[in-house]
Amino acid sequence: MLLALKSNEGITAHVEEDKTFVLLDDDDDDDNDTELGEKDSVDFLVDEPETELHDVAGFSVENAYIDEKEDACDALGEIAFSTGAAFQPFLESSFQQVYEMRDFPHEDVRRAAFGAMGQFCRAQHQVWKENPTETNHQALLKLLDVVLPCFVENVRTEHERQVVMGILETMNNVIKSCKEEAFKNPARLKDISHVIRDVLKKKTVCQDGGGDEADDEEHQAEYDAMLQEFAGEGIPLVAASVPADKFSPFLNDLLPLLMSKTKSSCTVADRSFSVGTIGEILQALVTAPGGPGVAGRLSNRLLPVLVAGVRDSDAEVRNNSVFGLGCLAQAAGPIGVTDYPMMLSVFSNMLTKESDLRVIDNLCGALCRMISTNVDAVPLEQVVPALVGCLPLKEDMEENKTVFNCLAMLYTHSPALVLKLMKPIVAASTHVLGNNKVDQETQITLAQLIKEFAQHHSADFQAAVTSLPVEQQATLSAAISAS
Structure with missing residues (x-):
């Protein structure tokens, strides 16, 4: 190779x-x-x-040789990432050869080379995590110090949109894997934030409209939208990797670029992308150091945008907006309590009108985020029965984690309320236990809750179980035995 x-x-x-x-x-x-x-x-x-x-006016390269180089880059990246420490003796020589391909005349080879460089970084990070020696750590930092500036420069200067999309996607994967290690260099946060900003502002070379003349305006607009989505996807990944206060000045520059795409005059794709990205940024701030403070300060700017989004005519925009509101409540913590009455009113109105199953699932998730974050700020006697009445979730299986973690917490906080709702909770649980679309951690949490019902409230539990079809009874029995 x-x-x-x-x-x-x-x-x-x-x-x-x-x-x-x-x-x-x-x-x-x-x-x-x-x-x-x-x-x-x-x-x-x-x-x-x-x-x-x-x-020399130019170069031509035979297709077979282009394919060979592209395949070699792809293969080296995959082998490095899949074999980890076993690839270490070959990492330096492989990287040197792949790095040389970043200026290759054919775009497919350049794209593959950037992809492989990202895989080398992720592979070295994996090696360091498994064997956290100083040597492995320094090797990772050295690699990142070469690769990430290379990505940033080429996002700005590369002429081919497809190559830039590949670089942005690869850079996102590196940040997602390496997290804070990608930002050890003090200049890195600024460089990456600014290149994301430049793509969102259409200021890179590949967005200047001087590309392939055969591309019609519709295709160019489509490619530009895709480029901006790849860039936007990087914002929550950065937010999850650095302390919120450090990222806050850059986030303040980036948010208006996203918010400008939420207007009703924008396309559905733009509105969905922008509110979805805002939601993911807020989700990242939930766990980022200093995140609640930053989310609280952003609340006044973001709340009107997200509330407008839940009234959108498009279901995906509504879905992303509901998710964003739930994450805003969760990220802002106690600071966001003053907004609870208005948010609960919005969600209550939605529950009576909404017909899209995924949006309803995310409404359940958002309500549970609010309850889990500030349980005393929610009128539980009204909200929880309405929430349980929407179970089981139909489309968004990931929200089961949020919902059943919340119900398990409520069983400790307000056991009488949960016991009154045992029958619908038990019925809903049969759609989650043993469901391979639901993560194992959530299934364990739910199985423990069901076991609590069975051990400490056996009469009510048996009544709930016997009202179920035989197959669902068997599912419950197996879950209790296994937990």
């Missing part, structure tokens, strides 16, 4: 025509064009002193 990357076989340099003859005689120019492949192409490896580099 390294030989495939080193090889210049199949690459041909084309010598620029003498401009004097072009100016004097168009016919000569035509003749020369037809003979270009025969007379004026030179082997890239041949050293001919009369052919200066500035005389």
Whole structure:
């Protein structure tokens, strides 16, 4: 694979025509064009002193060799990430060869090279986590110090949108894997935040409208939207990787760019992307050091945007807005309590009107985030029965974690309320236990709650169980036995 990357076989340099003859005689120019492949192409490896580099008009590369280099980059990245420590003896030499491909004439090879560089970083991070020596840590930081600035520079200067999309996606994966290690260099947070900002503002070379003339405006707009989505996806990943107070100045610059896409005049895709990204940023602030303080300060700016979103005509925009409101309540913590009455009113109105199943699932999740964060600020006797009445969740299985963690907490906080709702909770649990779409941790939490019902409130529990079909009874029995 390294030989495939080193090889210049199949690459041909084309010598620029003498401009004097072009100016004097168009016919000569035509003749020369037809003979270009025969007379004026030179082997890239041949050293001919009369052919200066500035005389070379361009290069052509045979498809088979392009494919070979692209495949070699892809394979090296995958092997490094899959084999971890076993790849260490080959990491440096592989990286050097792949790094050389970042300027290769063909875009597919460049894209594959950037992808492999990201995989090398993730592989080294994995090696360090498994064997946290100082040597492994320094190797990771050294790699990141080369790769991330390379990504940032090429997002700005690369002409091909597809390559830039690949770089942004790879950079997101590196940040997601390496988290705070990606930001050990003091300049890194600013550099990455600013390049995300530049993509959102359409200030990079590939967004200047000077690309392939064959691209119609519709395709260019589609590519620009995709580019901005890849850039936007990086914001919550950065928010989850650094202390919130450090990221706050950059977040203040980025949020208006997202909020400008939430207006009713924007496309559905833009509205969905922007409110979804805002929700993910708030979700990241839940666990980021200093996150609640930053989320609390942002609340006045974001609340109107998200409330407007829950009234959108498009279900996906409503869904993302509901998710964002729940995350805002969770991230802001005690600071957000003053907004609870208004948010509960919005959710109450939605529950009576909403027909989209995914939106209803996320309404349940948002209510549970509010309860779990500030249980005393929610009128439980009204909210919890309405919440349980929407179970089981139909579409968004990930929200089961939020819902059943909340119900388990409520069983400790307000056992009488939960026991009154035992029958619908038990019925809903049969759709979660043993469901491979629900994570194991959530299933364990739910199984423990059901076991509590069975052990300490056996009569009510048996009554709830016997009202179920036989198959669901068997599911419960198996879950209790296993827990």
